[in-house]
């Protein structure tokens with residue numbers, strides 16, 4: 089299934105654009121943070137890699153994966169949103185996206201900050217698709233957790 093019926097046209101357009109022209113596609117070699125995720129409900133796969141600069145902010149990010157349009161578009165949008173953020177900020181972002189996808193309404197401030205993520209908010213109406221939308225974000229959480237384990241202060 090390419091796209092759930094009943095999703096807003098504008099949202100569909102944004103999702104399909106990211107699906108067909110993914111941003112930051114391609115994995116980084118020797119990345120500082122990496123993880124991979126799999127969604128058995130849909131067969132979606134995502135691998136994420138990120139490099140930090142000297143001040144600990146994400147300065148390069150790359151992903152690879154396959155699966156439905158929602159999962160791959162979510163990964164593409166994610167790569168745009170994590171750039172320039174510290175590991176703590178990335179963690180906060182994951183928590184925010186989870187709350188939104190699990191039912192919280194986006195505030196105007198979040199809409200400004202998260203931009204195209206609003207397209208994925210429409211997926212909330214389709215519980216099975218929420219797992220697709222969240223896959224890259226749970227993968228991101230895994231990457232952060234793994235990084236923290238190996239870089240404990």
Ligand code: ZN
Nearest residue numbers: 130132156220
């Ligand atoms: Zn999926």
